[in-house]
Amino acid sequence: MSLPPPQCVLVTGGAGYVGSHAALELLRAGHQVIIVDTLERSSGEAIERLRRIGDIEFIQGDCGDPEIVAQPLSRADTVMHFAAYARVEESIECPERYQHNNVEVTRSLLKSAIKAGVSRFIFSSTCAVYGSPGPEHLPVTENAPMDPQNPYGDTKVQAEAVLAAASAPHPFATGVLRYFNVIGADADGALAEPVVEARLLCACLQAARGERDHFTINGTDYDTPDGTAVRDFVHVTDIAGAHGSLMTALEDGQHLVCNVGCGHGTSVRDIVQAVEAVCGHPISVVEGPRRPGDIPATWADTTRIRETLNWSPRYDDIAAMVSTSWNADRA
Ligand SMILES: NC(=O)c1ccc[n+]([C@@H]2O[C@H](COP(=O)([O-])OP(=O)(O)OC[C@H]3O[C@@H](n4cnc5c(N)ncnc54)[C@H](O)[C@@H]3O)[C@@H](O)[C@H]2O)c1
Secondary structure (H helix, E strand, O other): OOOOOOOEEEEEOOOOHHHHHHHHHHHHOOOEEEEEEOOOOOOOHHHHHHHHHOOOEEEEOOOOOHHHHHHHHHHOOEEEEOOOOOOHHHHHHOHHHHHHHHHHHHHHHHHHHHHHOOOEEEEEEEHHHHOOOOHHHOOEOOOOOOOOOOHHHHHHHHHHHHHHOOOOOOOOEEEEEEEOEEEOOOOOOOOOOOOOOOOHHHHHHHHHOOOOOOEEEEOOOOOOOOOOOEEOEEEHHHHHHHHHHHHHHOOOOOEEEEEEOOOOOEEHHHHHHHHHHHHOOOOOEEEEOOOOOOOOEOOEOOHHHHHHHOOOOOOOOHHHHHHHHHHHHOO
């Protein structure tokens, strides 16, 4: 089987959690990587770690600034656009900032990419575009109604629409990946899962390491098998792999939207049990009330990505996913 030829890929937000893991897999596959990141949501540590793996080019700046991206875009075959603000609570407090960074920056970058003659543009979207799908929509297909429940999800719906409407000379093609709940870290410890306390696994691991007194389960009275919220957890390296598969599979002129998940639900209690199994001791758990805006359950129908991209998750076991975060944290 012949390998696809190496590409030059502009990775926006490549110093962040998902973008850095995608950059890592691109480097390992022999592609050329240019990262543009403001570093406002990341420390630059991932850039240093990536430099130990391969020859990346890093430009600190805003990917919505046409002057900053013009030169790298003139060399890029593909753009992978991870840069965004991605915190739900913050989006409710500052919707204008989210509107600018997630929609207007995407519009500007897309325009610059088309002008530069880039042929592929891949966008990071989220299951938040579906909001709180009713039981009749589970598992969630890409055709489920779009009903975001917060400004973050709304900006992703808008940015997707900008991509869908993009008209550009052949062979320009666009891809949208709607990630479900991303967890884990590179299994070889090349990168870690960043410490973001609002992230469920991060908080649970902190409790396991004794860095916080306890882990709080928000809501134990949902209509789910064990009463806690149910999500579709997918490993960050599998998300990175989905980008690579999409980059090579996109056909000229195509616009393709795919869910990326494992295709089944895992409860918050399942996560606690997985963390306990990985760290080897019980953790202190407090049962708290539901958080406003949290949804009871969602998981993906992954038929489209499996059939169209021949992609399937390498990690399908929650303890295996958790162990990569635990080990990388201690690397
Ligand atoms: N992590 C998840 O669970 C998850 C789930 C669904 C979708 N997503 C999407 O995946 C993408 C990456 O998420 P993440 O978790 O890695 O976030 P992150 O905050 O770790 O990384 C985002 C990176 O983008 C940079 N950035 C932000 N605005 C920028 C701009 N205008 N120009 C250049 N750099 C900019 C930040 O400094 C940061 O390094 C986002 O688009 C997010 O909406 C993430």
